[in-house]
Amino acid sequence: MFQLNYDSEIEALKRENLLRIVRDRDCPVERTIITGGSRLLNFSSNDYLGLASNAGLIEAAKKALDSFGHGAGASRLLSGGSSIHALLEEKTTSFKGTEKAVLFNSGYAANTGAIPALADGRFAIFSDELNHASIVDGCRLSPAKKCIYKHNDLNHLEPLLSKSRSAYKLVITESVFSMDGDIADIYNLVVLCDKYGAALYIDDAHATGVLGNGRGSVAHFNVVQTNNIIQMGTYSKALGSVGGFAAASASVVDYLFNTARTLMYSTALPASAAAASVAAIDYIGAHPEALTRLRENIMACRRMLIAKGFPVTLDETPVIPIVFSSAKEVLHISQCLIENGIYAPAVRPPTVKTPRIRISISAAHKKEDIERLVNTLSESV
Template sequence: MNYKDKLDELRRQDLLRSVRDRDCPAGRTIKIGGRDLLNFSSNDYLGLASNHAIIEAAQNALIDFGHGAGASRLLSGGTTLHATLQIRTAAFKGTEKALLFNSGYAANTGAIPALTDAHTAIFSDELNHASIVDGCRLSAATERHIYKHNDLNHLEALLSKSQRVNKLIVTESIFSMDGDVADICNLNMLCARFGAALYIDDAHATGVIGGGRGALAHFNIVPQNHIIQMGTYSKALGSVGGFAAAEKQVIDYLCNTARTLIYSTALPASAVAASIAAIDYIAAHPELIVKLRDNIATCRKLLIARGFPVTLDETPIIPVMFSTSAETLTMSARLLAQGIYAPAIRPPTVKAPRIRISISAFHERGDVTHLVNALYEAAR
């Protein structure tokens, strides 16, 4: 394979990417290439990634349990902290049990293939995250349907046509690149009508909506046996790792069959301790979610006032669309010149290029005003 030609082609299409590492903790400002920049690119929605109580919990676990886990959970990789986090996560999500994975990506690519077999039909929203897409690709399911984004009429038509007894509907709750919210109530009703299971990726909803508990709490839906809630500790909880939460049999089955759990070394205890501390911190500090909600509302209203076509969704992900990747890169560079870090998101991550603004509780009102003014000036 000629990688040079392939890289040149990506460059020609304005799709070449490179890693930009920071030289400081993750937070409101980050230092990249020697410059302090206001950070609008982070999924650390509550600013917990650099929280002192959480760092202290991780430090203590590092001393008590050491650094590396040494083996997979099914051997000796887990600790009593792993068991505690599972119990705390199940309580947080209102389910009988929960199971840890090493990341949200590992949760989706492990759980979806494990929950499905050749007799299953999968129904997946067209904007679902790459980890869900990969999970579906790894599944043995012989029927895989992609329904139009949030289009429940399309989904219903596909469900009606399927002869499969086992059906799994898979959706994100807050969509990671568009920031809109899936219609979980009506999806759940379709599940009841067609005897389908519902797999909800709550990666961006955990810690954000439903008092932090995610989409089911947001929509006042009581967790039921046909619902699997997947999530990650890596976004609003400021830590690392993923989970699946569901009824006991589902979790026990995942524990026996999910390859990303079985064939991968467990998370270090320090990361697990940080996730426990983050769940505690959210419960003790409800004002964090209130501040996040205020920042989201301020940013969305200011953008609308400046003529940007954004919605008033209560989610921290705000896409500002541009027509080409080149234009999006130019906008991002102009923001950078104003001390704002908001990278361009381009294909293949998304079909339509955009600047994806991520709002956090760590932002101050002045940060948001500065961002919106800078975007307005850049777009003129």
């Protein structure tokens, strides 16, 4: 009789050093975390401002739990929303400088909902080759023609745009690339999109709360928000909460409310999650020093790594990849770090093409944490 069994596939992953293990925590996401019974310095979270365990966010979530209960009970389009969901959309709208914003349950749901809703069969999508899996999956769900352009290479993108016969064009890029930490050339992408009558969809997951005084890449590059720019983002990284959003013109957002399947056919976020996100946006406005601390930590880490001979750039982003030639090597380095009380995860194919240690810097780190990371890394290679 047929037995569903993946043991040989799992064995193959093990042999190739590609088997994933889950490393659950026994504590909040903080500067240090307890996992596998050990307390480790945490260089693995996207909690760039240290807000995931911020007392103000926790208090806001608790208040919302008391007022609105835990479960949302239904999709946003039925009765799943609350006045806090609406408030978060308003805050996100002014934070991002758009006409409107719509919440999703996650950044993943935002990309897999918004991209196929917007890019119908009349469209061609132009997507950076290193775009996140959620963008790739969003593109797969769209009937549009797809063109993949070389990473951040506008000279490759331009002829693809100029040759396209599609009536509607949508260029999609991350602003801060999640595994490489480099920054897309948003300014020139906007110029190029204008030239060829294309819309630009920016995944600001790792720029929100980091670049442009926390407002993201559009503010960072000082480009004018037009009806042709969609700023997607997530509350789950620097904002220390959970949920995704698309901020854009009223026309785009109203259309998404009516067509994005991950919004229409999924239970809304709990009001407590939305309340924590509201508190996070307020926190960023009131605490510019947190962003300064983050920037100082980023630059300190990058400079120390360069001084030890690591091929690292001086991008002002908290994602710092140290690339190695094999999955075996990267697993070994990550294990050495753990044995020395540091957690910086090994990221391997298929998440990335080239195995790497992915360092995430936070405003919560102290200078000695970063020194310890860099010295241990340097001794481990």
